[in-house]
Amino acid sequence: MRQDNFIFPKNKKKYFRKFSKIKSVAAYLPEKVVTNDDIINANKLTMKDSVIRKSIGTYQRRVADDHEVDSDILARAAQSCMTKANLHVDKLSKIIATKFFGDNLLPMTASMVQRKLGCSYATQSFDVDGGVTSFLHAIDLGTRYINSGDEYVLIASGGICNRLISKTDPRVAFLFGDGAASVLLEFSDEPHFLASYFYTNHTYYEIAATQKLKPEYTKKYFEKGDFSLFYDFYHMDNWKIAEEFYKIAAITVRDYLLEESNLKMSDIDLVLVTENNKPIWEITLDALGVEKDKSISLIHKYGNTMSAMLPLLLNEAYSTGRIETGMNILMLSHGEGFSGGGMIYRV
Incomplete structure (x- = not known):
């Protein structure tokens, strides 16, 4: 088309022998709340809160503490997701992390999430980059992994964005916030995706x-x-x-x-x-x-x-x-x- x-390529029918479903979903958001006026006052900007609300839609955002890194935020959301599912981390087949920058270029941030979750097994853990859409990419991968034999796939998405964003560039200064959410996929007898x-x-x-x-x-x-x-x-x-x-x-x-x-x-x-x-x-x-x-x-x-x-x-x-x-x-x-x-x- x-x-x-x-040209958008024509969609192709997928063939799955084993299906997936969402077992649990959880989120973690830092406690610190930063308003538009906080950013305006801290950086001596001439913009108005009402204009930002109308043009971008943000009133406030959550911001991580200075000592926190992406894996801290991601691991908290992931642990909450595992607790909701009443599943031990060693039951996981794979851990996929999607983030903006991560703790480090290498090793992958997912490896540190694995450590902070307390894994005792060498469960495959890796990052999926791609910004905003990377969560859906990870979900798509997770369904395919379960189709090929994996049992539980944990996806932890988000982390820290605000720290790497200019506070004077009007296109981005008020737009971004920190936070994470996690989704656990498991095998299903019937199709859900x-x-x-x-x-x-x-x-x-x-x-x-x-x-x-x-x-x-x-x-x-x-x-x-x-x-x-x-x-x-x-x-x-x-x-x-x-x-x-x-x-x-x-x-x-x-x-x-x-x-x-x-x-x-x-x-x-x-x-x-x-x-x-x-x-x-x-x-x-x-x-x-x-x-x-x-x-x-x-x-x-x-x-x-x-x-x-x-x-x-x-x-x-x-x-x-x-x-x-x-x-x-x-x-x-x-x-x-x-x-x-x-x-x-x-x-």
């Missing part, structure tokens, strides 16, 4: 990206545990350049998911969309023809938590009773690269 001078579709469009590669690192800086700063080099690390161009593509991508992903699952949009009970910012969330819902009361928004109190956004929405839906057995949930993400996609999950 050709859209906006870019009914469809999936992913794409990457390199045309918009530069719109949301990190700075390029000079090799000599990496050794001078990072290997000594000094993260000051990475302040103002994430830059965002004018996202409205890609506004039409957001709409086209959302519609295309929706149509392919419905086709694969043999469902209609009227069969979808809840739509969860990553909130890159409030306008993108609204544009996506509008393109899908979905009213806001059929979705959930958390950006006003948590900000953009990158790969934690979708699992935080899932956790909110489960914990508030928005999700009931038999429901069909459509999850959709727009991420850096541009890399995006979606899945349909039947509870």
Whole structure:
């Protein structure tokens, strides 16, 4: 399918012999709350809280303590997820961590999450990069691992974003928050993940990206545990350049998911969309023809938590009773690269 001078590959039917389902979902959010006015006053900015609320949608966000690292946040969410499931960590087949930067370039942050969970087995643990969409990539991987014989796959997403973001660049200063959420997948006798579709469009590669690192800086700063080099690390161009593509991508992903699952949009009970910012969330819902009361928004109190956004929405839906057995949930993400996609999950 050709859209906006870019071809979306046709979705292909997946063949699973073994199925997966969500066993538990949990979240962890730092206690410290930082408001828009806190950022304005601390950095002597001329912006107004009311303008930020209207343009981005954030009122406040959670921020990790200075001594905390990504694996701390991820491990707390993961442990809570395991406790809810009443499952010991040594029963896990795999641990997948998705994060913005992580504790270190290498070893992988998932290895430290494994340590903090108290694993005594050498369970395979690895990171999946990819920014906002990496949670769905990890879920997709998890279902395939269970199809090939694994029993339990734990996904821990999110971590610390705020520390690496400029507090004076208006495009990002008020947007990001810290937090994590975790999802545990297990074997199921019947299908629950009914469809999936992913794409990457390199045309918009530069719109949301990190700075390029000079090799000599990496050794001078990072290997000594000094993260000051990475302040103002994430830059965002004018996202409205890609506004039409957001709409086209959302519609295309929706149509392919419905086709694969043999469902209609009227069969979808809840739509969860990553909130890159409030306008993108609204544009996506509008393109899908979905009213806001059929979705959930958390950006006003948590900000953009990158790969934690979708699992935080899932956790909110489960914990508030928005999700009931038999429901069909459509999850959709727009991420850096541009890399995006979606899945349909039947509870």
